[in-house]
Amino acid sequence: MKKLIIGIIIAIIVIVAIVGIYFLLTGNNQNLPQNGQEANNGQELVAKYTLQDGEKNMTPGEVFVKENFGQEQDFSEIPSCAFQGTDKVYNYGAYEITTSDIDGKETIYSTFLLDDTIATKEGVKIAGDKNAMIAAYGEDYEENGNEYIYTDGIVELSFIIENDTIISIQYVMVI
Numbered sequence: 296m297k298k299l300i301i302g303i304i305i306a307i308i309v310i311v312a313i314v315g316i317y318f319l320l321t322g323n324n325q326n327l328p329q330n331g332q333e334a335n336n337g338q339e340l341v342a343k344y345t346l347q348d349g350e351k352n353m354t355p356g357e358v359f360v361k362e363n364f365g366q367e368q369d370f371s372e373i374p375s376c377a378f379q380g381t382d383k384v385y386n387y388g389a390y391e392i393t394t395s396d397i398d399g400k401e402t403i404y405s406t407f408l409l410d411d412t413i414a415t416k417e418g419v420k421i422a423g424d425k426n427a428m429i430a431a432y433g434e435d436y437e438e439n440g441n442e443y444i445y446t447d448g449i450v451e452l453s454f455i456i457e458n459d460t461i462i463s464i465q466y467v468m469v470i
Contacts, residue, residue, distance in 0.1 A: 344466060347416070357403050359392065377395065378396065382395050392407075408421055428454050451468075453465050
């Protein structure tokens with residue numbers, strides 16, 4: 296009986312080692328802990344879908360540094376749907392950032408692009424076509440009506456498309 300238990304333990308160790316080596320060799324480790332961002336289970340993850348405009352980091356899950364953005368065109372506070380308390384909504388004309396208090400820090404919950412003056416890191420803009428989205432992000436999306444959602448770790452990137460034209464782009468923190 297002891298030999299059977301020891302054999303099972305050794306088999307488990309070998310399987311875990313093989314899976315770990317596979318992820319290291321293939322680079323297929325996008326959902327494994329990396330570079331400093333925490334997921335819901337306390338492990339750290341990196342957001343694949345990020346959004347920056349110069350020094351302005353607008354990636355959900357990142358701490359919001361208001362000083363980097365200058366004066367907003369509009370500001371409001373709304374009851375939070377995802378967290379306790381209120382969310383802050385900053386409108387900067389071309390995009391809108393919603394923040395929430397997470398672990399005592401004002402953290403970006405979502406970024407909503409409002410016009411075609413700003414593009415995703417991969418160059419996709421509002422008014423672009425569906426083919427540009429697929430060329431940049433591939434066909435591994437979840438389709439919900441006319442919404443196409445790409446998910447990676449802590450960020451969902453969604454596009455709303457009408458008549459093969461992108462009319463909305465939004466980044467949202469997965470909670």
